[in-house]
Amino acid sequence: MKLLIIGGTVFLGRALVDEALRRGDEVTLFNRGRSGPAPGGVEVVRGDREDEDALRALAEGRTWDWVIDTCGFEPRTVRRSVRALAGHVGAYAFVSSFHAYADWPAKAVDESLPRHACAPDAAPDDVPYNALKAGCERAVEEGFPGHSLIVNPGIIVGPGENVGRLPWWLETIARGGRVLAPGTPDRAMQLIDARDIAHFVLDRLAEGGSGRYLTTGVPGNTTMGELLRACVVATGADTELVWADERFLRDHDVAPWTEVPLWVPDDPELSGAWTASSAKALAAGLRCRPIAETVADTWRALADGGYPRPKYLQGKTPVGMTEDKQDAVLAAWDARGAQAGTEAGTEASTEASTEASTEAGTEAGSDAGTEV
Numbered sequence: 001m002k003l004l005i006i007g008g009t010v011f012l013g014r015a016l017v018d019e020a021l022r023r024g025d026e027v028t029l030f031n032r033g034r035s036g037p038a039p040g041g042v043e044v045v046r047g048d049r050e051d052e053d054a055l056r057a058l059a060e061g062r063t064w065d066w067v068i069d070t071c072g073f074e075p076r077t078v079r080r081s082v083r084a085l086a087g088h089v090g091a092y093a094f095v096s097s098f099h100a101y102a103d104w105p106a107k108a109v110d111e112s113l114p115r116h117a118c119a120p121d122a123a124p125d126d127v128p129y130n131a132l133k134a135g136c137e138r139a140v141e142e143g144f145p146g147h148s149l150i151v152n153p154g155i156i157v158g159p160g161e162n163v164g165r166l167p168w169w170l171e172t173i174a175r176g177g178r179v180l181a182p183g184t185p186d187r188a189m190q191l192i193d194a195r196d197i198a199h200f201v202l203d204r205l206a207e208g209g210s211g212r213y214l215t216t217g218v219p220g221n222t223t224m225g226e227l228l229r230a231c232v233v234a235t236g237a238d239t240e241l242v243w244a245d246e247r248f249l250r251d252h253d254v255a256p257w258t259e260v261p262l263w264v265p266d267d268p269e270l271s272g273a274w275t276a277s278s279a280k281a282l283a284a285g286l287r288c289r290p291i292a293e294t295v296a297d298t299w300r301a302l303a304d305g306g307y308p309r310p311k312y313l314q315g316k317t318p319v320g321m322t323e324d325k326q327d328a329v330l331a332a333w334d335a336r337g338a339q340a341g342t343e344a345g346t347e348a349s350t351e352a353s354t355e356a357s358t359e360a361g362t363e364a365g366s367d368a369g370t371e372v
Contacts (some may be wrong), residue, residue: 155218164310185225
């Protein structure tokens with residue numbers, strides 16, 4: 001296949017490029033060259049998708065079988081790309097997200113449920129952020145009716161992850177010692193490796209497939225405990241996971257998801273976070289590798305330095321907790337345990353004293369009665 005990939009140097013985009021090259025596809029990348037280097041074996045066209053002249057120059061006199069758009073975040077921008085490439089690509093594949101669905105994460109979602117209301121030419125300030133992906137999808141469907149593939153990934157992990165959720169856990173655990181863990185280890189999760197999405201997308205394109213697919217792991221394909229234990233095994237660190245209950249963490253101003261990556265509290269408004277249906281994609285050929293394999297491969301990629309390192313506590317959405325704060329929360333958790341132990345000991349001592357006094361009084365009364 002001849003593929004045009006918008007983006008293609010970071011995480012899922014990079015996984016798509018690597019898999020396409022492995023299959024022998026001809027790949028052209030269109031990006032600004034700011035996120036990372038392009039792998040060898042591809043044609044690179046530099047340009048900004050916000051620039052209509054750059055889009056026209058890209059498309060002039062050229063055709064591809066498919067375009068894969070991995071970095072569309074604003075409907076009006078995606079619509080601009082759709083219009084520029086009409087007549088130059090056979091079909092349009094768009095990487096969206098669960099955020100397009102109005103009921104997520106409060107409810108489990110599948111492809112039949114409604115998306116957020118968002119026009120295909122919306123600007124960022126027109127709608128809430130979570131609705132923008134729905135508008136991007138409509139821009140693609142409007143421009144390529146019957147010839148579009150929409151994939152809605154859930155939470156993606158794997159080598160080269162640029163958000164930094166799993167890398168933060170790996171590097172935190174690799175330091176050894178005591179590491180704060182959220183809630184209970186049996187909290188079910190639902191994760192997918194970027195490489196598995198890449199396999200699925202390219203299989204669908206090779207078959208001429210179109211339509212919409214939620215691409216995520218099977219619900220409950222891992223737990224928080226299994227994930228973190230896999231991190232301990234992968235890093236070989238001498239690490240103790242200290243499980244603190246959710247109420248305690250919130251009482252100590254620990255932010256779910258950001259400060260403790262991948263922690264989704266057990267709240268009603270988040271009850272669908274790890275229960276989306278991947279049944280349609282699985283029936284169409286999606287296959288998901290074991291999470292332990294993903295964790296091990298991600299650690300090797302971090303250790304080898306083959307991908308740009310996540311910035312963690314920088315940027316608009318910081319990821320992870322500082323060491324100082326983690327130490328402070330662990331100390332508070334220990335103090336709570338010590339206090340509970342002291343209270344339990346005091347209670348036991350009081351009960352023992354009461355029993356002793358009662359027994360002594362009973363014996364004294366008995367003896368006095370006998371003497372009389």
